[in-house]
Amino acid sequence: MIQSFQIEHPDITPDMVGRIDAVVAENRSKSGSVITVLRECQNIVGYLPVELIDYISSGLNLPQSHVYGVASFYSLFSMKPKGRxxxxxxxxxxxxxxxxxxxxxxxxxxxxxxxxxxxxxxxxxxxxxxxxxxxxxxxxxxxxxxxxxxxxxxxxxxxxxxxx
Amino acid sequence: MPNLTVLDLLKIKEDTQVFLEAPGITTLLICGGTGCHATGGKSVKEALENEIQAKGLGQKARIVETGCNGFCAMGPIMVVQPGGIFYQKIKPEDIPELVDHQLIQGKPLERLLYKDPASKKTVVSQHDIPFFAHQMPLALRNKGIINPEVIEHYIARDGYMGAAKALLEMDKEDIVEQVRLSGLRGRGGAGFPTGVKWDFASKSPGDVKYVLCNADEGDPGAFMDRSILEADPHAVLEGMIIASKAINSHQGYIYARTEYPLAIRRLEIAIGQARNYGLLGQNILGSGHDFDIEIYQGAGAFVCGEETALMRSIEGKRGMPRPRPPFPAIQGLWEKPTILNNVETLANIPQIIIRGGAWYGGIGTETSKGTKVFALSGDINNIGLVEVPMGTSLRTIIYDVGGGIPNKKKFKAVQLGGPSGGCVPEAHLDTLVDYEAIAKVGAIMGSGGAIVMDENTCMVDMARFFMDFIQDESCGKCTPCREGTRRLLEILIKICDGKGEPEDLNNLETLSAMIKDASLCGLGQTAPNPVLSTLRYFRDEYEAHIHEKRCPAKRCVALLKFEINPDICTACGSCFRSCPAEAIEWQKKQPARINRDKCIKCMTCFEKCKFDAIF
Known part of the structure; x- marks a missing residue:
């Protein structure tokens, strides 16, 4: 599947996008993998900007509301940038x-x-x-x-x- | 590698025993638990390795990094076998002297041995230390003894023999019967009989069933599951294999807290080794039974310790509970029959299968069988992990095992069962460890967190602390829990801020009853317990806050004056030196004085003052 939209965000480098795509591709067919994907993507970028959540939902073919709902439920996930x-x-x-x-x-x-x-x-x-x-x-x-x-x-x- | 047979397993057991017990070799068991890692255990181990190499003692001594030893207060810890010599608080710079004494001269290094605080005597052997003497390790039988990252060590201690027996000699009814006979009850908190749970799931129709392990140890102050996973991960895997045969399941999941990286890493290693030996996978030990396990990492939500919420979380959804029935034994993960057992429960299973349910049922009280692990912490001398037979009194745990309260302070209460539990005061310390007996005094057995509080703890503030936790962790699905806990918290904050009104106590009680009755899941139904139990035993503290605007334990900042009583002040100056705001005026031989314009009310001076002169 070709990613239906691109992601542009000052905190996300092209190298990060490549790694995010790999995580999404690996988990796309597994049911219930959204928490794993969010965790690994947060490890790559440092936090989960809303643009990234939208990008992940499109990659996993899930409604944005579902992915946002999961990301906001668990305390591990942050939508704000973190310090060093x-x-x-x-x-x-x-x-x-x-x-x-x-x-x-x-x-x-x-x-x-x-x-x-x-x-x-x-x-x-x-x-x-x-x-x-x-x-x-x-x-x-x-x-x-x-x-x-x-x-x-x-x-x-x-x-x-x-x-x- | 082809699957092992039982004969292979026995051969590994024998070979490893011969290897480990070879005469003339001293085994140095270094604790590799989270606690000892944080106090520098890793650098001690490195120093030891280097020293042994430098002195050419490689043939005489063997270092084994074990899981959590349990006596976390004394870390980093090393136990030397043979002899069980217990060394505590070791620093890397102690190593040359330690190696010289222990390995070259062959006598213990006295200054690093345990000293009994009561008798001031030095204790050489671990078994003679009161902390260990009262314990009965079953779930923790391998802690501090084996290297959790080496499967052969586990096999040498009868590892996977229970699984072999269950898979090859027993049918599923036999397994359920033995577990039922043992009287084992869920160690995660609620205490539901494990055998009954397995029986439901075993009889539930369906080809696809799941075995889940709840390693989402969320209760603040409980760390036994982490320690079991770090010290003996294979015991949990073996318990799950036995469970899978009992209910005829082929897939298991361990739902582990992401905050426990070391436990997760050791589980991953253990699963890899078990797969490699064919103890997980297809046709385990030639029995024809297939079973595999995956780890699923949680993402930080207390409510996911509740079984239906945990299953939702594995399905990749918000971890919100759903009403029961249908019970998970009928409809659980992905709507298939599922059993969920806690780490400690599963770690008991292999021994029950090997030694029989009747043996386990012979330990403990009428309704509570076996042992229970407690995580002892707070204001207590011997912080750590203790496993005692059911029927031991709380007093024995706190004073004999725990060594009592430090700094000559008075005991006030012990908090059992985390945010769902309650505080047990001095008057009820002779209560026995038993599900029913503990419930009677207003607490719960819970997962086994036991936090001891001394006289300086404010019980209203404690209730506020737990309500803040619950209110934050409430998933928001049902109104009584979401709104009710918030209202409780508001009232408690008001009382701590000195704005409490007389009718607040009634309101707390009415609201609590409502939340208990009307909430959907266990989290809400037990949420008011910390408020109710503190109101039951420490109502006078609430009243002091409300009527006299006074916090007897001097913890509630809004009720403190930040003044120094010149009659008590010894002019020692420690408050002056520690004040970060330079708000304290002091000269030698003159009582100190706090300048309230500069004071930021940070409480540092309260902590520093040994004479209780600040109020």
């Missing part, structure tokens, strides 16, 4: 009991960054996630792929300052 460093603070019960609330408010105060938001210079994106399952290290913060355990509001900024 993804900061995930754990909002599980154990981390909450151990004071993650103060850690989050320190990050918010220092970088003027709300949970779910990105700094203006696109340095950090902050996400409050549900239990990372590392309760033994509570309170926990994950920056990109590094897990930082036993953090506190006075340690957190010096950790984050290492990510430029």
């Amino acid at each position: 460093h993804m900061v995930k603070v754990c909002l599980g019960t154990a981390c909450y009991v151990k004071g993650i609330k103060e850690v989050i408010s320190r990050i918010q105060n220092t970088y003027h960054l709300e949970a779910g938001g990105t700094t203006d210079d696109r340095r950090f994106s902050l996400e409050a996630v549900r239990c990372l399952g590392a309760c033994g290290l509570a309170p926990v913060m994950v920056v990109n792929h590094d897990t930082h355990g036993d953090i506190s509001s006075d340690k957190v900024i010096s950790i984050l300052e290492k990510y430029t």
Whole structure:
């Protein structure tokens, strides 16, 4: 099948389009693959602009409403651009009991960054996630792929300052 | 590679045992769970490998990276066999000394051994540490013992023998009967008898049926499923193979949280190895039975732990529950008969088949059989994963296994069952681990998260925390849950902000009853539990917030004055040094004072003050 329309978006390079097309082609005939496709495309681009969701729906031959509905339902998917460093603070019960609330408010105060938001210079994106399952290290913060355990509001900024 | 036969399996078992237990070789079991990885376990392992090579000890020692050992508070952990010598909090720079003591001189390095906080004595062997002594590992029987990425290690510990027995010697009725006899109940939360579930699906007509494994461990504070998958993924695959024979299914799915990359990677490896040996695929062990498993990654939605929502999600739709009946055993995934079991439930199955349902049924209480894994966390000394027989008291778990509350603080409550559960106060700590007994005190067994809270936890704030979670995770399909939880949250926020009114408590109770009665799925029906259980045991805290505008635990920012009591202040200056806003004035030997114009109410000084002088 020839892709029925093209995608033009400042954050999506021609190389990315090639990889997106490959993901879509591989999953087109599998039922129930839309979540997999969205995840892999988000890994390629970093987020899911609406134009990309439309492009995926046309590729998978699904209504745009269906793909948009799935993308907006699951917390993994973001339709907003992300910063260079993804900061995930754990909002599980154990981390909450151990004071993650103060850690989050320190990050918010220092970088003027709300949970779910990105700094203006696109340095950090902050996400409050549900239990990372590392309760033994509570309170926990994950920056990109590094897990930082036993953090506190006075340690957190010096950790984050290492990510430029 | 051609499919294995039982004889091949037994040969692998024997060869691996001979290899692993060869005399004169010391086995160094390094924990490779998520917790120890994060505290530097990987670099410890590298340092150890280098040191062993440098000292030419390759013939004398073998390093095995295991799954989660369970004692996460002490990571990175290493256990040395023979002897079961338990080393904790190892740093890469400790390695040369450790290797010299343990491998060259042949005596333990004392400073890295466990010290009992109560008796101050050093404990050498893992079995003598109170944290492990009260446990009974069945679902976790291989944790910290085998390398989860090597199938032969699993086979050496009777791995796939249960599947062999089920596939070759038992018919599907026998399997269902043994599971029913065992009394095993769903470990994901609701506690439905597994044998009964399998029986329904087994008798349900249809050629295409599915076996699903629920690894979407969503309850905050629960990490046992992750640990089982990381430590012993083959046990879950074997449980699914046995289930597939019981209901005559040929396709299984594991629905795993995307937040668990290590668990997913180990599952992928395990599935690849099982396929390679013909333990998954066609004509498994020459039995004529075909079965394969695929991993399906979730995308972050708590409600997908609910069975019908999970199936919708695998179908590639929004994960929204649907009314039951029809039950999934009749119409589940893609409208075909389906069983869904939790990771821990499935990990118990191989042992039940090998040793018989009656053996498993002999452990535990009247209505709750076997063991239960708890993820112990929060304000407790021994954070980690514990597996105890049903019928153990909560007090034993918290004080004997868990080692009590740190920093000489007082115990306030233990939260069981996540957002669907409740808080158990001191007065009910002698409650036994039993589905019915725990329900009676207003909590649920749930998936096994046990978060301990000390006196500094505000119970109104906890209720608000859980309601914020539920309200955010409500899928929005039914009105009582979508709107009701939001209204509950608004009232709780109001109370925490010091704007509570006397009628709020009644409103909370009325709304809670309505949400429980009218919601579609388990998420909504149990959503008010955290509010109801805190109201039941800590009503006085709610009343203090509403009538006196006071937060007894000093957690609700709006109700704090941000002043320092000069009579209690010891002028130590730690609040002054930690304040990020330079809002604290302090000089040596003078009590500190907070400048409220500069104060940003970040609570750092509250955390730092050891004397409770700030209010």
